[in-house]
Amino acid sequence: MKITKVDTYVVAMPWKNWLFVIVHTDEGISGVGEATVNAFARTVEAGIREQESLIIGRDPFMPRRITEAIRRDLYTDGGQVQGCIAAAIETACFDIMGKALNVPVYNLLGGKYRDRIRTYANGWYRGERTPENVASCAKKAVAMGYTALKFDPFGDAYRVMSRRDEDISIEIVSAVRDAVGPDIELLIEGHSRFTVATAITLGYRLQPFRIGWFEEPVPHHRISSVVEVSRHVPVPVATGESFHSVAQFAELIKYDTVHILQPEPMSLGGIQSAVDVAAMAEAHNCMISPHCAQGPIGSYISLHIAAAYPNCYLKEHFDEFEVDWVKDLVKGKMRHEEGHLIIPDTPGLGVELNIEMIKKHLSNENRFIALFKPGWERRDQYGDE
Numbered sequence: 001m002k003i004t005k006v007d008t009y010v011v012a013m014p015w016k017n018w019l020f021v022i023v024h025t026d027e028g029i030s031g032v033g034e035a036t037v038n039a040f041a042r043t044v045e046a047g048i049r050e051q052e053s054l055i056i057g058r059d060p061f062m063p064r065r066i067t068e069a070i071r072r073d074l075y076t077d078g079g080q081v082q083g084c085i086a087a088a089i090e091t092a093c094f095d096i097m098g099k100a101l102n103v104p105v106y107n108l109l110g111g112k113y114r115d116r117i118r119t120y121a122n123g124w125y126r127g128e129r130t131p132e133n134v135a136s137c138a139k140k141a142v143a144m145g146y147t148a149l150k151f152d153p154f155g156d157a158y159r160v161m162s163r164r165d166e167d168i169s170i171e172i173v174s175a176v177r178d179a180v181g182p183d184i185e186l187l188i189e190g191h192s193r194f195t196v197a198t199a200i201t202l203g204y205r206l207q208p209f210r211i212g213w214f215e216e217p218v219p220h221h222r223i224s225s226v227v228e229v230s231r232h233v234p235v236p237v238a239t240g241e242s243f244h245s246v247a248q249f250a251e252l253i254k255y256d257t258v259h260i261l262q263p264e265p266m267s268l269g270g271i272q273s274a275v276d277v278a279a280m281a282e283a284h285n286c287m288i289s290p291h292c293a294q295g296p297i298g299s300y301i302s303l304h305i306a307a308a309y310p311n312c313y314l315k316e317h318f319d320e321f322e323v324d325w326v327k328d329l330v331k332g333k334m335r336h337e338e339g340h341l342i343i344p345d346t347p348g349l350g351v352e353l354n355i356e357m358i359k360k361h362l363s364n365e366n367r368f369i370a371l372f373k374p375g376w377e378r379r380d381q382y383g384d385e
Contacts, residue, residue, distance in 0.1 A: 001100070002026045003058050006089070008045045009353070011295070012363035014323055015379035017041035018295035019084075020353055021048070023092035025060060031095030032353055034297035035088035035266055037080050039368035047078070047085040055089055061100075063093040067269055080267035083244040090270030091301050091349075098348035105349055109275055109308035116340040117306040120148035120187055120314050122293060123321035126379050129155050129168070131175035138176045138184075141321075147339040148185035148212065148314060149176070156374045159195050170205050177209045186210075190217040191371050192242065196225050203233025213238040213260050223252050230257040238262055240277070241291035244269070249277045253284050260313065264291035265301050278309040287313040294318075296330045300349045303334070307343040315341060328357045 005024040010017050019041040021033045035044045048055075054069040070086040078085070098105045106112050124141040127133045134151065141149055153172035155165060176186060188211050194202065199217035206214060213236040218225040220242040230237040238260035243249060244267050252258055261281050265274040278288050288311055290302040299319055306312040319326070319334065327333065331352040335342035344350040367382055375381075 001029070001060060001096075003056055003060055003089075006048060006052065006055060008048060008088075009355075009358050010041045010045060010363045011329065011358055011361050012365070012367055012382070013295075013326075014382050015367065015369050017363045017367045019044055019088070020295065020297060020358065021088045021092055022353065023055075023060065023089060023096065025096060027100075029096050029099050031060065031092035031099070032297055032349065032351065033088045033090070033092035033095070034295050034301070035084035036294035036298060037084045037267055039366060040081050040084070041363070042366065043081055044084045044088065047081060048088060051085060060093040060096040063090045063097075063270070064272055066090060066093065067272065071269060080242070080244045083267040083269040083273075087266045087268070087270040090272065091265065091297075094271050095348040102347050104307075104345060104347060105271070105304040106307040106343070109271070109304065112307050112343060113310050114307060114343065116337070116342050117303070117312060117315045118147065118339055119317040119336070119341050120150050120185070121146040121321065122150045122316055123318045123379070124149065125151045126321070126377060129153070129172070129375075129377055131168075131171045134172050135175040135179035138179050142180050142184055144320065145336065145339045147183070148187060149180070150187035150189055150215070150316070151176070152189035152191055152371075152377070154190070154193055156372050156376065157193050158372050159193070160198050161194075166202070166205075169202075173206065173209050173211075182210070185212040187212045187215060187238075189215045192216045192219045194218055196228050199229045200232050203229065203235050203237075207234045211235055215239065215262070216241065223248070223255075226252065227255045227257050236260055238289065240264075241293075242267070246273055246276050246280070249280060253280060253286065256284070259284075259286045261286055261288050262291045263288060265305065266294060266298060271301060271305065274305050275309065278305065278311060282309070282311045287311050289314045289316065292316040292318070296326065297349070297351060297353075299334065300344075300351045303341060303343065304349065306341075317341065325357070325361065329354055329361070
């Protein structure tokens with residue numbers, strides 16, 4: 001079997017572009033993948049075209065060699081962009097292998113460890129950054145069955161915060177805790193915003209709310225800063241979504257301070273790199289929670305990783321909080337029951353792109369979320385809800 005063609009589609013969401021791919025083969029089996037990385041959808045798409053000579057003619061049953069060609073053989077470190085280029089093709093190859101063998105992708109990763117995985121809601125807190133609004137949104141998410149909620153209460157903060165803005169952030173967390181009760185897990189997103197000192201201050205202020213984790217409190221590329229914060233705050237720290245190599249996780253793990261790792265299969269280079277991190281985490285008594293804030297194909301990719309690895313703690317889930325037409329971009333629907341996602345048993349990833357619907361929503365502009373601008377929480381800057 002050989003790869004013959006790669007189709008790419010950039011879809012316009014109200015708050016960012018998504019990039020989907022279909023990899024075709026000479027035996028008529030095709031696979032789907034995704035390579036969304038905020039503002040760089042067009043860049044990744046161009047990178048796929050530039051590297052077609054490393055892709056066309058390859059055997060899709062050799063995804064690691066294809067990834068190696070795209071990342072190692074070029075002798076260029078393209079970071080998250082290069083990782084997404086590799087992931088777009090690699091994940092589609094896993095889909096092809098599953099279909100050809102008539103097995104789900106998780107069977108290619110060691111088999112199904114669980115029938116369902118607990119999920120946490122993200123994207124549910126759109127609207128004004130006030131304690132009243134965020135608490136109201138939290139109640140609605142819990143009413144949908146979620147037992148864990150992630151949110152960023154920090155507005156457009158960068159490095160430091162004024163006393164008043166810090167207080168508002170803590171008031172939002174307090175209001176959510178009061179609204180949902182003590183049993184709902186709260187996960188606080190930091191988006192790499194803060195200095196070490198600010199992050200430590202916030203970590204102590206978050207302690208009374210018994211949060212599940214404080215995510216990316218400081219810039220991800222300064223592993224020493226992540227370690228410093230995690231050693232000093234009285235709450236768990238989670239990080240890893242912005243890493244683009246397995247080596248970065250190895251560097252972090254050796255300090256034995258962060259025990260919730262968040263590999264993003266796309267920027268990391270695909271499924272194999274993500275499960276390499278999962279195996280490394282298992283050896284160091286760590287948990288993983290794959291980052292999954294992209295499109296629906298990415299959601300299925302993370303679901304298969306969660307299905308196969310026993311140390312997967314939670315799966316991120318945006319899908320139910322997107323615009324209504326998103327559900328029609330794919331053929332197939334995830335089953336969400338009582339705060340869990342049900343593991344599918346269909347061959348491959350278990351999802352197909354609805355090309356007719358995708359073509360109705362192709363992007364003609366660069367869309368991305370600007371996390372350091374006031375009002376980003378509304379995710380409505382392009383106005384096409």
